[in-house]
Amino acid sequence: MTQTKPHLLEVKNLRKYFPIRKGFFRRVVGNVRAVDDVSLFINEGETLGLVGESGCGKTTASRCIIRALTPSSGEINFRTDKGDTVNLARLSRPQLRPLRPQMQMIFQDPYGSLNPRMTLFDIVGEPLLVNGMTDRKQRTERVAELLKLVGLRPEFMQRFPHAFSGGQRQRIGIARALALHPRLVVADEPVSALDVSVQAQTLNLLLELQQRLHLTYLFVSHNLSVVKHICDRVTVMYVGKIVETASTEAIFRSPKHPYTAALMAAVPVADPRVKTGNVELQGDVPSPANPPSGCYFHPRCAFAVEKCKTESPVQRELAPNHFVSCHRAEEIKLEGIAA
Amino acid sequence: MTSQSPLLSVHDLKVEFPLDEGTVKAVDGVSLDVYAGQVFGIVGESGCGKSVTMKAMLRIVEPPGRITQGKILLRRFNGKDGDTVDLATLDPNGKEMRDIRGKQIALIPQEPMSSFSPVHTIGDQIMEAIMLHQTVSEKEARRIAGQLLRDVGIPMPEQRLDEYSWQLSGGLRQRAIIAMSLSCNPLLLIADEPTTAVYVTTQAQVLRLLRNLQLQRNAAIIFITHDLGVIAQMADYVTVMYLGLVVEQAPVDDIFHNSKHPYTQALLESIPTVNMTPRMNLPTISGSIPHPFNKPKGCPFHPRCPKAIPGKCNTHIPKLKPISEKQAVSCFLYHEEEIA
Numbered sequence: 001m002t003q004t005k006p007h008l009l010e011v012k013n014l015r016k017y018f019p020i021r022k023g024f025f026r027r028v029v030g031n032v033r034a035v036d037d038v039s040l041f042i043n044e045g046e047t048l049g050l051v052g053e054s055g056c057g058k059t060t061a062s063r064c065i066i067r068a069l070t071p072s073s074g075e076i077n078f079r080t081d082k083g084d085t086v087n088l089a090r091l092s093r094p095q096l097r098p099l100r101p102q103m104q105m106i107f108q109d110p111y112g113s114l115n116p117r118m119t120l121f122d123i124v125g126e127p128l129l130v131n132g133m134t135d136r137k138q139r140t141e142r143v144a145e146l147l148k149l150v151g152l153r154p155e156f157m158q159r160f161p162h163a164f165s166g167g168q169r170q171r172i173g174i175a176r177a178l179a180l181h182p183r184l185v186v187a188d189e190p191v192s193a194l195d196v197s198v199q200a201q202t203l204n205l206l207l208e209l210q211q212r213l214h215l216t217y218l219f220v221s222h223n224l225s226v227v228k229h230i231c232d233r234v235t236v237m238y239v240g241k242i243v244e245t246a247s248t249e250a251i252f253r254s255p256k257h258p259y260t261a262a263l264m265a266a267v268p269v270a271d272p273r274v275k276t277g278n279v280e281l282q283g284d285v286p287s288p289a290n291p292p293s294g295c296y297f298h299p300r301c302a303f304a305v306e307k308c309k310t311e312s313p314v315q316r317e318l319a320p321n322h323f324v325s326c327h328r329a330e331e332i333k334l335e336g337i338a339a
Numbered sequence: 340m341t342s343q344s345p346l347l348s349v350h351d352l353k354v355e356f357p358l359d360e361g362t363v364k365a366v367d368g369v370s371l372d373v374y375a376g377q378v379f380g381i382v383g384e385s386g387c388g389k390s391v392t393m394k395a396m397l398r399i400v401e402p403p404g405r406i407t408q409g410k411i412l413l414r415r416f417n418g419k420d421g422d423t424v425d426l427a428t429l430d431p432n433g434k435e436m437r438d439i440r441g442k443q444i445a446l447i448p449q450e451p452m453s454s455f456s457p458v459h460t461i462g463d464q465i466m467e468a469i470m471l472h473q474t475v476s477e478k479e480a481r482r483i484a485g486q487l488l489r490d491v492g493i494p495m496p497e498q499r500l501d502e503y504s505w506q507l508s509g510g511l512r513q514r515a516i517i518a519m520s521l522s523c524n525p526l527l528l529i530a531d532e533p534t535t536a537v538y539v540t541t542q543a544q545v546l547r548l549l550r551n552l553q554l555q556r557n558a559a560i561i562f563i564t565h566d567l568g569v570i571a572q573m574a575d576y577v578t579v580m581y582l583g584l585v586v587e588q589a590p591v592d593d594i595f596h597n598s599k600h601p602y603t604q605a606l607l608e609s610i611p612t613v614n615m616t617p618r619m620n621l622p623t624i625s626g627s628i629p630h631p632f633n634k635p636k637g638c639p640f641h642p643r644c645p646k647a648i649p650g651k652c653n654t655h656i657p658k659l660k661p662i663s664e665k666q667a668v669s670c671f672l673y674h675e676e677e678i679a
Binding site: 053165168195198200230262275284 | 384385508509510538539540541542543544546565566567568569570571572573574591592595596605606607609610611612617618620621622623624627630
């Protein structure tokens with residue numbers, strides 16, 4: 001939003017390949033290019049949505065960014081709270097340690113991400129303990145504060161996760177992520193596993209916390225309605241590559257990449273008077289181990305020409321802050337969703 | 340459409356699970372009518388009993404769950420018109436039920452991955468279903484199976500017959516499941532969250548396929564989902580369930596534009612849609628879905644309901660009553676009758 005500030009996070013040419021090994025000597029016979037030349041930035045205090053089909057590399061990319069995975073190559077420039085910029089991709093584990101509290105993660109599955117044998121106090125207090133808050137009384141106070149922050153009663157502290165519903169569990173996960181005053185929060189599909197009526201509560205909580213604590217979110221999701229609601233800017237990925245990045249408003253109103261437009265046309269609208277699904281994407285997502293030549297989207301693209309089959313498109317800035325990787329972005333006219 | 344008698348008619352169905360901790364009334368008096376050629380949507384959040392209702396129709400409720408009350412009347416197609424059978428009285432493992440299951444009522448399950456056996460080829464599994472219900476030779480069954488795969492839009496169907504389920508992508512696997520469920524020309528297809536496991540682009544393909552097949556074959560589809568977007572695009576008639584009860588039944592347009600029950604209204608308001616103002620606070624339903632062991636007394640929705648009437652909603656369960664020709668709702672706001 002405020003363009004004058006330096007970015008909180010800037011990712012340049014990020015790549016993550018997983019080797020495919022075969023035979024007796026486990027020789028590398030190929031690579032799964034889960035993340036293939038991804039560049040993006042996030043401004044402080046904004047929410048960037050990372051959208052794509054399953055298997056497009058959005059989770060791998062987000063995990064590389066917080067260094068849960070080590071990228072194969074590329075830069076991840078993160079501005080620390082002291083104001084200097086470090087390249088996370090190059091740091092060793094001990095070097096990352098002091099930076100970890102600044103980047104936290106909220107997980108998709110509120111059932112799998114909480115240890116059933118730990119109480120809320122242990123779960124939310126563990127990051128505090130690990131980072132040197134050894135005084136139990138102090139920790140109790142902080143955990144109580146965090147639980148209140150996410151809308152849970154501090155009296156619940158000694159209970160176990162099984163006593164809570166899905167929505168409440170997700171709140172526990174959020175409290176744990178916020179324990180160390182993070183600046184960047186990576187939320188990987190945080191509402192996908194929740195019931196519709198509980199999703200709204202969780203989204204409201206995330207928005208409210210962002211304002212109160214001045215958080216920056218990287219919001220990974222496949223649900224375009226949710227992304228439209230919560231994000232300032234959106235990045236669309238397809239088979240490990242970014243196809244389009246723009247402000248939420250611009251990308252929904254006038255998508256420039258045929259894949260983005262197809263995604264939007266596929267979302268079923270919750271109104272029987274609006275018929276959707278007229279533009280339909282044929283075929284399946286190619287495997288990142290054996291992607292097609294040229295533009296990865298060309299076998300499914302209605303606008304593909306000869307050039308698309310041979311030449312991989314380069315990301316261009318079509319309008320201010322509207323980045324597209326498509327040879328024909330200027331010529332073709334695509335329909336978005338009117339706000 | 341409504342002039343004929345319903346294909347499947349459920350009357351006051353109750354399914355209970357007697358457990359050590361207490362009895363869970365998963366389905367607590369559900370009534371619905373499904374007509375031929377109709378896409379009948381059942382919407383609800385987790386624990387509302389939509390899947391158990393579906394299982395009761397197929398008589399595959401896992402023990403200790405059992406049907407304690409109610410009728411499930413199916414109009415059979417081999418007899419004369421009007422020849423109905425009450426599925427609730429049949430032996431779940433008996434010949435008659437096994438004959439109906441898969442032939443007249445077919446299921447499209449939620450998980451395309453775990454629904455196929457990984458050690459048998461797709462073709463063998465579809466052929467098994469065909470040969471179980473029809474007296475055809477193996478060669479003929481294989482021909483039908485190939486044709487079915489072609490019908491659902493799988494490229495190179497002859498080769499796919501000899502492949503295993505794990506060799507197919509998610510979208511193709513879901514299509515293969517649909518092909519299998521269509522193998523005996525069922526009158527009624529039950530689709531249990533058929534697109535939850537696939538992505539929106541594949542979902543659009545699968546939904547269109549189902550729509551086309553339904554129009555071609557004039558089958559009825561019971562479409563179970565929690566996704567209101569999918570329901571709006573697919574269903575003709577919608578039933579909204581909450582904690583084992585039907586709260587509202589209406590044609591799809593009325594559900595989305597003229598809903599009466601506070602739960603339906605709240606549910607519709609709480610979903611973010613691509614057309615709304617971003618970043619504003621979503622209206623929410625306060626609280627969360629109660630645990631089935633401690634279901635609230637009275638109307639199950641009253642603790643979360645903004646319009647609950649004290650002394651009425653918290654003590655008595657409202658009955659599902661018609662409020663217009665096509666719409667029925669179970670809420671005291673629309674019932675004037677006195678409570679005894």
